Amino acid sequence: SQPKNEKSTYNGKKENSLKSPAVNVGEDCPVFDGLFEFCQLSAGGSVASAVKLNKQQTDIAVNWAGGLHHAKKSEASGFCYVNDIVLAILELLKYHQRVLYIDIDIHHGDGVEEAFYTTDRVMTVSFHKYGEYFPGTGDLRVRTPFRGQPAHPQLPALSLLSHVTKNHFLPLLPFRTSQPSLGHLL
Template identity: 75%
Template structure:
């Protein structure tokens, strides 16, 4: 590991212009706000900035079923009425609406996480950040919880091409069910999820007793929490879980990370990022849930600073979205009503004991047989000579090649160029 971490940061302004619809809690606009905060604090000067490639359907089908990927590619707001049966089959509707440029949105955020994993695999960076990623609820054949394509599963599959094992840590307020389900039967991925848990809280999974099955037994770790957990309790609990086993001993050679935000948890999330960074292992950091967009932007900016070992002044510098942070204009989140902490010491103690007991079973995990590494890229073949030269690049694609005013790329932003170096 270098004395100063090399950090790759992925961003495409088009993800922030996507609109899920009126009253929908998912607001991709928070990504633009985050990016402008990152720029206003000059953090971009300490990172390599890349625009991700748009993931090809065949890349998405490394995890998702081909028919589901094809459906996402086909469906538009104008054609919804033609696919009423398929909408139900693939769970598109109120939570996961069909909106303009849905498939391109999926391609961009998934492409960012795949690119991030590839740069880590090729030792082109030590930490890779894709705040647009982290959509951890999507299943193999259906959308779920505002998530259509599970970029985390795709990123982990990339990491597994080069690394024996991956540790996936999820501190989203919701259980990371899609990722856990994808790797429930394998010991090559340990999934660790800290989340609020209850019968009426989405997705309703993530009990401490869910530990994985077959080869994956004890490789799913769930830390179910009740309402109102405070920063200090959360941080203490978080540090206990990874701390009580030796990362090298069980050969967890990568850490993939999904982070989300609630207004009360900014400090603990930043502390968790700081703690994981100390492992000095390649680190893939993504976004996740969080629906108060100015607070999400604050959190992800603070965490970007943590990853860069940079202390950020509390006063937010002037930027295009400054009015959203009124009246305080501060990076610290303004105080709001705090729910009573329903997590008693005895409850948290019992959870900790259960988790550590499960971890004890895998202290001496056997080494993993590695296969030949598959190639990173799959670019579909096409014959340029057969294409009409006037139709090779449509206007929409041509527009995308113009550098946007609200993005920042230093030098050549072709993030594929050094892959073989």
């Protein structure tokens, strides 16, 4: 029998399921070999992208290893160890007065919103499934202050995306028919 705080992983290795205070990770952020390198690549890619944008060396930058929007200042969360987005936005703020961050994910971008909760230089907009869904934040009824401005928008993703799809995306499709396959979204 294995100790209560150990569990077997998919590869048969034993893993401690208790929170590790040394690195402030919990059950949804397990420690693994190469974790430090993974964090370097994720955060480094996003910061490098922001630097290139700031220096006008590119118009578009994508970090496919990024988007870890749940990590908080003091803890990893939701399989996100380092919030590369926050680091990239901080880099962008060195050259730009304001940044608009648009998060399109099934989960609320709680870590990014929390990081910039008290500043008027960053506005976060999150399109996500809400309610009793991880991380349990971003409900439409919750209003978060934005320094006297309207709240950081928590948008009903399906209705807004349906409008955008119907009015902006579908008209561009060359195979447009009277019965589009995306019609169930409209």
